Amino acid sequence: MIFSILLYAFFFKGFEYQTYEYGNSGGNISSDSISVIIFLSETCPICQQATPAIHDLFKKYSHLGVQFTGVFPNKGISNPSTIQKFKKKYKLAIEMVYDPDGYWKNELKATITPEIFIIHKNTHQIYYRGRIDNRYVALGKRRSVVTEFYAHDALQYLIEGKIPALAYTEAVGCFIADD
DSSP states (O other), rough: HHHHHHHHHHHHSBOOOOOOOOOOOOOOOGGEEEEEEOOOOOOOOOHHHHHHHHHHHHHHHHTTTTTEEEEEEEEETOOHHHHHHHHTTTTTOOOEEETTHHHHHHTTTTTEEEEEEEEEEETTTTTEEOOOOSSSSEETOOOOSEEEOHHHHHHHHHHOOOOOSSOOOOOOOOOEEEE
């Protein structure tokens, strides 16, 4: 697991936002160059309730080469054992990594769990950041029917070779602890 964290830390160094004209990717985007990073906390009820949506995204896009990684940044809450229990309980097939030193949290400036980042593996361009969907309007205010599928839409645009129409939504969930 330590090797995995170090490998990803090296691989994803230098994230940045880039602006492109809508519908113009500035080059070809292949699905195997897309990485989805989801900040999670095993004790956050909103993360727990987001697991079916995460599973659906993985099921739809992983076979196309999109890489999914769940990052657990809360040092005082998470540990390898609790992460494995979370993965098993919610039947998630995505790779899970522990970020006790806050590398990923600091590099991406993540503040909430769940918060999703869809990035290009090579250029480190962040195509989308924010909510998985609009299940939560605000903390404690849950919709009975999800009507917006932000992460799905962003991935679909990228698979089609386009830049997502929406690059940012404000994540709703549990704050990431500052250690």
